[in-house]
Amino acid sequence: DVKVTQSSRYLVKRTGEKVFLECVQDMDHENMFWYRQDPGLGLRLIYFSYDVKMKEKGDIPEGYSVSREKKERFSLILESASTNQTSMYLCASRSPRVPTEAFFGQGTRLTVV
Amino acid sequence: QKEVEQDPGPLSVPEGAIVSLNCTYSNSAFQYFMWYRQYSRKGPELLMYTYSSGNKEDGRFTAQVDKSSKYISLFIRDSQPSDSATYLCAMGGDGAGGTSYGKLTFGQGTILTVHP
Numbered sequence: 001d002v003k004v005t006q007s008s009r010y011l012v013k014r015t016g017e018k019v020f021l022e023c024v025q026d027m028d029h030e031n032m033f034w035y036r037q038d039p040g041l042g043l044r045l046i047y048f049s050y051d052v053k054m055k056e057k058g059d060i061p062e063g064y065s066v067s068r069e070k071k072e073r074f075s076l077i078l079e080s081a082s083t084n085q086t087s088m089y090l091c092a093s094r095s096p097r098v099p100t101e102a103f104f105g106q107g108t109r110l111t112v113v
Numbered sequence: 114q115k116e117v118e119q120d121p122g123p124l125s126v127p128e129g130a131i132v133s134l135n136c137t138y139s140n141s142a143f144q145y146f147m148w149y150r151q152y153s154r155k156g157p158e159l160l161m162y163t164y165s166s167g168n169k170e171d172g173r174f175t176a177q178v179d180k181s182s183k184y185i186s187l188f189i190r191d192s193q194p195s196d197s198a199t200y201l202c203a204m205g206g207d208g209a210g211g212t213s214y215g216k217l218t219f220g221q222g223t224i225l226t227v228h229p
Contacts, residue, residue, distance in 0.1 A: 104156030
């Protein structure tokens with residue numbers, strides 16, 4: 001059974017904190033993604049990674065950075081959390097040979113207070 | 114204008130109804146089209162995908178793509194309460210025509226409730 005695991009289901013952080021969201025996949029997929037999901041806006045791409053140590057900005061990268069040192073792990077970093085980063089964060093992975101199927105984690109609900 | 118626009122809903126239908134979910138898109142270079150289903154407090158899961166114009170059927174679900182009109186639809190026949198979820202259309206390309214290789218572009222999602 002394929003699996004994408006996000007480290008936390010719920011997080012509450014204070015404004016200005018540095019926040020790390022971790023994602024691990026066990027499918028040996030090259031591609032990994034970070035999205036945020038907000039009501040009425042759908043899923044918006046923050047960053048994606050083609051392969052280890054490779055990353056590309058998505059549609060809304062401002063205030064975020066990423067790290068992919070190992071193939072199975074993709075981390076999203078909020079350099080200085082702000083209240084407008086309160087959202088649901090979804091990680092996904094995909095094989096480039098099957099571009100139609102992305103596997104998602106269960107999501108991290110982040111609240112910044 | 115957003116690249117992908119999805120009818121926002123929400124939709125509430127009685128059990129057994131036929132449901133139609135729709136998306137339009139602006140970039141003719143999109144090559145593959147998907148529908149994802151997301152249950153409450155879960156991540157999205159792939160429901161159906163297609164590369165070509167026309168209909169693709171899977172049980173009670175039919176995905177329809179009209180590339181000439183830049184329009185995709187998902188039909189659910191004999192809807193069940195277990196179909197209650199958020200449905201997301203998504204599209205992707207190979208990097209040509211303004212698409213970005215690797216990127217999936219999602220619609221805003223439609224919340225569907227099927228009541229017994």
